[in-house]
Amino acid sequence: MRKQHHYLKLGLSLGLLCLAGLIPLLAQPPQQGLEVYLTSARQTSPLIRDNQLQIQGNALEAQRLLALYTKPLVQLNGNAQFAPIFSMDNGGVKPDFNSNGASRYYGYDLAVSNGGLYQGLVNVTQPISNLFRAKAYAEPLALASQISQAVIGLGQHDVERIVTDQYILCLQDRLQVQYTDSLLQVLSDQRLIVKKFVESSLLKQSDLTLVDIEAETQRNLRVGYQTAYRRDVLELNALSGIVDTTQVDLAPLNLTMAPDIGFAESGFTRRYALDSLTLRAQQNIFELKYRPQWIFNANGGLNTSYLPEIPMRFGFGAGVSLVWTLYDGHQKRLNAQRTAILQQSYGNYRRFMINQNDVRRERIRGELRGLENRLLVYQQQIAGYQSVLASYRRELLQGQLPIINYITVVKNMVAVRRDALLLQSNRQLLINAYNYYNW
Template sequence: MDRHPWFSKLTTLLALSLQLGMGVVRAQVAQRGITYYVESARQTSPLLLDNRNQLQANALEAQRLQALYTKPLVQLTGAAQFAPIVSTDNGGVRPELNSRGADQYIGYDLAVSNGGLYQGLISVNQPLSNLFRAKAYAEPFVLASQIGQTVIRLGQHDVERAVTDQYILCLQDRLQVQYTDSLLQLMAEQRGIVRKFVESSLLKQSDLTLVDIETETQRNLRVGYQTAYRRDVLELNALSGLTDTTVVELAPLQLMMNADIGPVESGFTRRYALDSLALGAQQTIFELRYKPQWNFIANGGLNTSYLPDLPRRFGFSAGVSLIWTLYDGHQKRLNAQRTAILQQSYGNYRRFAINQNGVRRERIRGELRGLESRLLVYQQQIAGYQSVLASYRRELLQGQLPIINYITVVKNMVAVRRDALLLESNRQLLINAFNYYNW
């Protein structure tokens, strides 16, 4: 009858051992989830911020080109050029700022300089029927903005995968700490039971020493796991652009596989399609040189070369100008062939990316099937260990089993549970990789 309280305690102990690894030591801090870190990384990534700035710059450049090819250019020009001479007509020597027709003089040839130049003009240059040119020149920047948006989405996708992978590693470290805490709690209760048995001469002092050795071993393991957890959380903060060095508790994460998109256009291949369109836009711009370009030109103001006539030399002029390329050695045809060849390269990249990502997704599905088979084996092993522990419990209470055998089985079961945990973490990493390529 005196052994019944110890039997009850040992039964409780074994029940804890069967649930080893399921205990959770919760920190008294608020949890942070994956969304918090992903959003922080998106907001602080310098690459993403630079791409957003490029989008704004491209939009402004498109507006500038619209103004260049459709709006009038109004300019104010002025010039005052003096070409004085020294007249030697009639044997004299007389300086003249504006000669009235000297025959013998020293200075610039009056037929060339005309005595000087005096201008003050307002000129207007208005492109005619140039709206199609404005659209053509702005199109590359419109496409550049679309490419920039694609790059931003791809960058966000890369950031999300990197942060999620690191988050999974942190959870793996944290669960290892929790499993070790559960085992230490079990060892502490087991030590109390063994100590009572030693005091009652039912077990040897060496049995208690074995329990203490195993407890110290688990404490050392916990230090390593806790160090790894802190290291990986700080790395997670660095990836997310956070300066916080506080070690926090992370919320659980259970990723699900997205439906397979199949061999279709994806976020990885949209860039190649846009690059091909950008080449076509450049070809359109190149071909604009073969279209006639009309401009209306006009100016008004002062324009004279003779200073005394300045008050009567105010006027204006107006007209049109034409530029039309008729022949340049078939450059138009050669450039079109070049554009077509480069577009073929982008098509090759696109098809390769589609095929490559399809193979990667199939590889990951195969690895996931292998992991699920191994997890099933681990579950069977854990069930076997539970059966052995139930048998060992009876033998231990009857003094027929050394404590080392019991500890060994408990350690083995914990090791299997830890391996199952690592497999589950790998499974989450594979699902994250599948969703990354299935985008």
């Protein structure tokens, strides 16, 4: 009777320990979630930062063009040129640094040099009715800023996918470690029970040795899984721009599929639409040359070629100039045709990208359906293993089952549970890919 009571206690211990052994027992350190890495990656990405600076630069360039085409240009010009001659008018040869009409001399021809040049002028140039030109030149810059903003959005989207994929990979590594720990805990508890059966001569010493061998195998596997986890966490830090080598515990992740964007403008194709608009804006700039351009000019100051008359040669002048292209070999028409052809090219890229992403989303949806079916199979297998283990425990207590059979079933059940959770991780990767293309 006491012996049966002893077997009953051992059986209850075996059942409870096997159940508890599948749950990690060690307390986990504070967890760090995905958003920490995403935020850091967005802030440290050089591509994103570069395009942000490009937007600021485009705004300043637009202000410069507005000043160029609408504001007056005021310049100060100064010239002093000496052209002395050697005059022979009054007999002999004598130098004359600023001749007033010599007829016989050596030196530059006075009709060409005027004996010198003395200028000190303030010039003012003011474009007339030129605001439309400033707007035309500023439009490509505004579109360039929108393109940079689209590139920032795409860059952030790419970073989010890469970092999230790496985060899921780290969770997979940690899952391997956790399930190895679970199996080691089961084997550790199992060893205590097997040892008692060996001491009671109900099991052989070789059964205890088998448990020890299996535990050593799992410890070796755990070292590899832990190394992979640390390696992938460090890579996650590198992708996120985080300078940290301490070990962290990552929070679980549960991604959901975003609603289908349908026929809405995709973030992948927005760039092509903006590129097409940029071509149109460049065509508008090209056509500005066919519109008349009036420019008001004025100057004032000193302007003379005869040094002694400088005090009397201060004055001013003003005028208007016109530039109007009337014919240039039909360049306007040819450039318009070129613009239309290039716009067709961007349209082709846009349609190709839309079709490509539609196919990719449908492919991922199909993979997710297949994955759900596989998960159902795993659940059925786990239920079957649990039933077999309950039967094996009874046979083990009665000495009718070798310990190796029991260990094999425990290993298989843990492996199936691990594979089921790894399949859940693959499901997260597929959802992340779907959300990437559904943007």
